[in-house]
Each structure stands twice: as C-alpha cells, then as structure tokens.
Amino acid sequence: MLRALDIRDILIIDHLELAFQPGLNVLTGETGAGKSILLDSLGFVLGWRGRAELVRQGADQGEVMAEFDLPEGHPARDVLQEAGLPAGDELILRRVNSRDGRKTAWVNDRRCSGEVLRRLSETLVELHGQHDDRGLLDPKGHRALLDAYGRLEPLKTKARSTWRGVAEARKALETATAALDEVRAEEEFLRHAVSELDALDPQPGEEEALDTRRRLMQQAERIREDIARAQAALGQEGAEGSAGDALRWLEGVADRAEGQLDDAIAALGRAMVELDDAAQGVARCLEGLSFNPLDLEEAEERLFAIRAMARKHGVAADDLGEFATELRGKLAALDQGDADLKALEAALSAAQAAYDAAAGALSAARSEAAGELDRAVSEELAPLRMERAVFSTQVEPSDPGPEGRDTVTFTVATNPGAPSGPLNKIASGGELSRFLLALKVCLTGTDSGLTMIFDEIDRGVGGATADAVGRRLAQLAEDGQVLVVTHSPQVAARGAHHWRVEKKVTGEQTLSTVTPLPTSERVDEIARMLSGDRITEEARAAAQALMAG
Template identity: 50%
Template sequence: MLTTLSIRDVVLIARLDLSFESGLSVLTGETGAGKSILLDALGLALGMRAEARLVRHGTDKASVAAVFEVAPNHPVIKILEERGIDASEESLVLRRTLGKDGRSKAFINDQPVGVQLLKEIGEALVEVHGQFENQRLLSEATHRSLLDAYGGLGRKVDNVRGLYASWRGAVDARLSAEEELETARRDQDYITHALGELLKLDPKPGEETELAGQRALMMNSEKLVTAMNAAATDLQGDGGALSRLQGALKSLGEVADHSNGRLGETIAALARAQSEATEADALLEGVAASLDMDPNSLEKAEERLFALRALARKHNVDVDGLADLARDLSHQVEALEDGNARLAELAKAEAAAKAAYGIAADALSDARRAGAAKMDRAVAGELKPLKLEKAQFSTAVTDLEEAYWGPEGCDKVVFQVSTNPGAPAGPLGKISSGGELARFTLALKAVLAEADPVLTLVFDEVDSGVGGAVADAVGERLEKLAGQAQVLVVTHSPQVAARGGHHLLVSKASTKPGVLTSVDILSKSERKEEIARMLAGATVTDEARAAADSLLEGAGS
C-alpha cells in the first residue's frame, strides 16, 4: 500500500509530506483548494504524463516520491529483479523529477529507470479511477482475465494454456519435418551419391592416424632393416654380446668358490645383462618378422590414406568425421524413404493435440459464459443504488476465428454497457458523463474486488453530481472496497467523507511566496466541523453540526 507521498514544488505545493494508512482515506476541501494537484503529483510518481505546467512558478524543478509497502511475492518484485533493480527492502520508492523545460527523470529505489518501467510498476501498484481516466477497466485487453479471475477459472485457463503449448509444439514438429523432407528431396541425388562414396570407402574412426603411421614405417623400412641386422649381429654373431656375456659368466663361475663371496654381485649383474640381451634379441626378431617389406603394401596404404583425405576435403570435414557424415546422410536417406509415413504420424499427433485443446477451450468458453451471466447479475445489483438504474451491463463472450486462438482459449471478452433502454450495447468508454463512468467503474470494482486485488485504489470525485441516498451508496461501496485494498477518494460528498477511516483536508492560503496548498490530517472534532461545512456551505450552523454528527454515527466513525 501507499505509505508516504512527498511532494516538492508541484503547482501550488511547495513542500508536503503525507502519510497514509490502510482502509478508506478521504480527501476533502473547497473547490480550487488543490485536490487535483495531489492526484497530479501522485500520477507523476506513477509514471503518468509529465507537463512543464506542474513545476511551481519560480522554481526550476518539481519532484515527487511515493513509498509503498510491497509483499515479497508481489508481481512487481519479479519484474524489478528481471531488470536488475534491487527490491530486497520492504519499501519500494517510486520517484520522478520534472524540470521546467518539461524533461523528467524516473527512479525506482534510487536507481535510474525509464519512464515506461516506472509506469508499468505504478499501474501494478495503484489503480486510478478518475473521470474518464480509468484506463484499465476501459481496456478490452483486460476484460478476459478479469472475467476469469471473477469466475475462479484459473485452473481451466492453465489447462488450456498447457494444451495450447502441446498443440503448437506438434504443429512446429510437423512443419520442421516437412521442411527437412523438402530439403532432403531437393538434395536427394547429391545425398545418394555422397552416401554411396562414403559406404564404398567405409571410413573407420582413427584410421587416418593408423595409416599415416604405417606409411611412415614402410617408407623407412630399408634403414630399419639395416639397423636391425647390425644389431642382431652385435648380439648373436661371433664375438657378439651374448657370447661375450656367456664367456664372462663362465670365467667368473670357475673361480667363484674361491672368492669368499666377493664375486656374487658381479655374477648376478652379468646374469641379468645376459637375460636382458636375450630378451632384446627376441624382441628384435619379432619386429623384423612384423615388418611389411612388400612395396605394394606401401602403395595400398598411401592410396587409401589419400582417398580418405580427399573425401574429407570434399565434404569439408576431418577424416575422423567421415564416419559421422555417413551416418547423417544415411539418416537423411531413411527420412526420404520413411518421410511420408513420419509426416502422417506427426499430422495425426497434431490433430489429436488440437482436438484436446479444442475440448478444453470449449469447456472454458462454457465456464466463461456462465461466469459472465453471474457477473452481469452482480453488476446489475450495484447499478440501481448508484443512480444508474437505466443502464444495462453485459459481458459479451464471442468466438474467435482460429487464426486468433491462443494460450487463453478461443474467446473474445468485452464488457459492454447500454446507458438507456433500447439503446445498443457498446464499450464502457461510450458513457459520456464522467460522473456516471466513475460510478460505473465503482460498481464493477465492487463486484470484482476479491477477484482483482490491487494494493491501492484512487477515486477522484466518484460521487460527482449525486447526493443523498446515492452518495451514501457510493460511500458504502468505497468502504466495502477498503476491506480488500487501500482506498483513497477525493470527494465533495459529506456522506462519503463520513465513512472515511482517515480524513485529510486540502486547503489553500496566501503566503509571502504566494498562494500555497497544504494538507492536514483531521482529528475527530475537526472532521465533524469539515463535514458540517460540506453540508452547510460557508456558514456552519448548529443544525449542520448535528447532521454531521448523525452522518458520522451512522457511518460508525
């Protein structure tokens, strides 16, 4: 709710800090005292249109800050977090400055923001119902969601939204498959030829590395054979390492018993050397046996290696990627072969998803029509006490063409009104009288209060042009609304003022700097005097004070 409104240099207000309470707060004052200035100032903080005329004469800049208490789960918190604006504190501060050149700056929690974001947040926190100013209820874009909230249709809407997503997903899957099939058919000759080349070559992962290694080995085979032959001679030939090691072991073995154990380690080392040399000789023979000395083998390895690399260049992939390419092309060929069958399956799934969506959407439409009839009766019950007995309210629920079906169903919902018997129904904005429009929106808000909760509601002269029992009916409905939300009302009606839980008096006085507007919170006795003035006019009589007492007692104030 709105807790504080701080105004600096706005029209006739030099400096004003107002605190607000929950429930119903009324603002009264003589005509021209500056009540509309307060609403203009609040509108400035909420992101509404800024005009240079709002800057107080003789000053360079106007500023307004509105402080709200907002629950952590309120939708505006998520909006602000998505925009990177800190909203961790319990209070939310909307601030706007306006220069005398008409340029303004907007801030949320002291962080600069665009005016559009300030307006978006402001509209989510405060709903202003002035004469011709209630844009939200006049906007047909809100009517469907308001009806759904009133009828308690949230689960049905969620169900339709999920089925719509499934249907659109099925449509996208079919369209994607059609596009893939069309592309495959267009490139069919190329795909078939390319796949044939790949299958004929049959590339294997890692084959390039293996072939390159074989090629390098065979290209150096002569050097390898020469070196291995020399090594074999050095190991096995007369006077080679093996025979020399054997001789050394024999010589030392003959005298080992006479060395008192001193030759033991030497003999052991020579034995190990002989064993290692014997193993090396065996390994060398194995390598020699494995060498492919056939010139044709080198030619074959090079031919395949070069063929793999050429095909990889042709398709702009690595050699190791040829096997994956073959699989992809094979899948495309399969898609060509199975394309029509797959499309038939996808079309069947799409039709089933559409049918499920249609059934749920029809059920939602029926529920909306039932809810609309109930709401029409409820609004009708509010109109007569508000001196709108000739008006007829109706909620039109009509079928949308398929091209306009969406996540919320297949219906267009419009609130309509006929102001006189026999006159055709039209949009709410058709109401020409500002007072009638304000009372009509009050009737709607009274019906929608629980379904469409708003933190703060502002009504500007909703009682314009009425008095007596009608004004009392207006006050009664405002008081009822105040049980659901904070309500601020600018009023000229003593019947409405008497129902306020908090009473603010707007007045204007001449000072040395000029005429200035001030606002005072009235005590109980001051309230009686102000309501008596509203009843009697300039001269307050004892009869007026007695009537004021009666109004206050009747309202329970």
C-alpha cells in the same frame, strides 16, 4: 497500503506530509485547490507518465516519497525480488525531478528505473475515474478481470500449457517437413552419388598406399638393373662365394695357427649371416619389382578415380567413406520421412485436441463467471439508483491464443430496450461513475493489498444517489484502503479520515496545503460543501446528520 506521502517543491506545493490510514480516506476542497496535484505527485513517485514540468518555481528540484506497508505474500515482493531490490514489511519509494528534467528513483534506498516503479505501482495502487482509460474502461483488460473474478487461473494455466504443446508440435512438424523437402530436392543426386561411392568403395589410407605403389612401379625399371648387379655382387659368384672360400681356407689351417685365426673365423661367420640376410632382402625387392605392366595402369586408374571423387564432393580422399555414410543416412531419412511425418502429424493433432479441450473448458468457465458477475453487478446497481440499467459481460469467440479463444467486453444499457455498448461510450458521466463503482465492488475480492483511488468518481450525481455511492465506497474500504477525491458532501460524510485541500496566496506566492480534519472541522467542511462559503447552523446540522447516517 499507503501509509505516508511526503511532497517537496512540486508545482504549488512547497512541503506536505500526509499520513493515510486504513479505510475510506476523503480529500475535499475547492476546484483548483490542488487535489489533482496530490494525485500527480503520487503518480510521479509511482513512475506514471504525467506532467513534464513538476518542479516548483524557484526550486532546484522536486521530490516525492511514498511509504507503503508490505505484508507477507504481497505481489510487490515478487517484483522486488526479480529486480534484485531489498524487500521487507515496509516499502519506501522516493523519486526526484531536477530542474533540467532529469528524474532519479530509489526503492528502499536503492537506485532503480522508472520501469521498476511502474511494475511496483501495478501491485500497490489502482486509480479509477471518469477519464481513466486504463483498468475497468480498457476492454483489453476485461478478460483478465473476468478471469480473476471467476478464479480461472488453473484453467488458464492448462490452456497456456497446451498452447505451448501445439506450438512445439507444429514447429517439430514444420522442421521435419522442411528437412524432408530439402532432401527430396537432392534425392536424384544422393542416389547417384551413393551408387558411385558404393561402386568405388574407397578405403581410409588407400590413396596414400596407391600413390606409393604407383611411384615405386614407375621407378622400378630404372632401379632394377642396379639392384640385380648388387644381387650378383652379393651371391655365390660374388661376395658370398668369396667369403665362403676364405672361411673354408682359414678353418683348414686354424688348428696349426695356435688360435690366432679364431677371431677372424668368427667375424667371417657373422659376415656370412649378414651377407645372406642382405642377399635375401635384395632378392625380395627384385621380386617386388617384377610386376605386370597392367598393374601400373590399374593402380593409376584407381588412384585417379579416388582423387576425382574427392574433388567432386569437396572432401579429402580419406573422408570419402565417411561422406558416403552421411549420404546414406540422408537417403535413409528420406525413405523413413513419410512415416516420421505421419507420426509428427498425429502428435500435432493430439496437441491440438488437448488445447481445444482446455480452451473449451476455459470458455465454458468464462461464460459461467460472466453470468455470475452480471448478477452481482446488477445487485450493486440497485442501491445506486440504477435498477433499470443492464450490465452484461460479453464472451465471444476470437483467434486462439495462449489464454484461450475468447474476447471479453463489459457492456451496459442504461435503460431497458436501449442498445448496449461499451461502458465509456454508452453511460453518461454520473452513470459511468456508478457503473465503475458497482463493478469495482464486485471485483474487489480479486485484489491483493491494492490501495484504490477514486478521482471524483461521484461527479454528476447527488442526493440519495451520492449517498449510495458514499456507502458503497465505505463498504469497499472496510477491508482495505480507499482514497477518494470528492466534491460530494454525501461521500465525504462516509469517510473514516478526512483532509481538506486549500490554496493560499502569500505575497506573490501561491501554495497548496492539505490539512487533516478532526470531527468538528469535518462538520464545517461538509457544511461548506452543502451551502457554499457561508456556513449556516442549518448546514452544520445537515452535515452532522449526514455523518451520523
């Protein structure tokens, strides 16, 4: 609820402090007195887009501050939390417009953007008027209004959930189909490549082993002769034989050398063992260098085949086995692909069926809620002297979406047999005002803590009809807060709180003022609205009768 509005240096307002109350608040005054400036100022602090130049002539900046009550559970608290702004039982908005056009906003003394203000405003204030193309006159919002009236959020949640399920199932099928098409496009290559790799069967480390063996065989003839000479030098005809002779000779005289040959004999024994090891190693090497010339050719052929395969596929030779496994996996996916696609198609069909059921249930509930809303609005139109008018909520099929597959449009026919059409196309100014009021009375149960503002919604009506409008506005304000800018004395008489807006010229300066009216002054203001500038006793009596009625 709007508690206070403080306006400084905005257009023709130098400083106004207004304290609003629960119930029906009415603002009256002559045309041009500045009533629209109050709404402009409130719209400015709420971040609405309006006039570009708001700063009063001669002032450096204009400023508007609005104070709202914010009870527990108020939807504005969610907006504040999401924006990282402090929230309490009181919400204070302040916005400044400098002379150079810069605008700065604060929420509870914390800087914020105009976008945050606009999001807050959607939870705080709702404006209705003949020229308001948002809210009730905007067909784009009619479905949401009907859903709120019918309390259809659980069904909408189900529709959104199943719609996401359809989207996810369709995406999974499309992804799998694209992947399968990609594999099918290279199926011939895959099968040929896997066949080649399976036939070659390269092993990790094989390339290095083949290269080493090939180089060894290439050098074998060059080194074999020297190795054979070394074998001869180490054998019985060489070092091993000489060392053996020397050992026998020394052992034959060792007992007569008084121990002086013991160390030499031991050393020769060790040398004999080492010579034997060396001879065996050389013999093994010679044996390894003995190969069939075809072995070299076979090693080279396989080595070159492995390297050619690696170059062909752009991978390292040691990675050919892993690459072959990857290709086999693609082939397996290809072979399994049709079965997988059938499973994904079945999942999509199931998801679509779930959405169809949810959307169907939502459509049926909307049709039922539409009938209830039509009956409720018709009951409201009778007291507003429009008992012959027909209000109809049209629920028609549309493209499927996350909130179902319906379009909702509020239509009216002002007289029986007359063609129906959109609210703002068919109804005249006075009729439109009453349609909007009747509709708002029926929908008010769906609002949560909104301050409703009606800007001259009673224009074009008078007499008993204006009185009916005033009564319905008062009914709408019983459990909330309604602000009405009006020229109708019948509506003003129903107000619980009354302000008069006046424009005064002092010297060369024109200023707008707003004065709260006690009961006695309310009588004179309503009398003025009835009779004009000259207030008669008869007008006062009529005003008192209106207020008493």
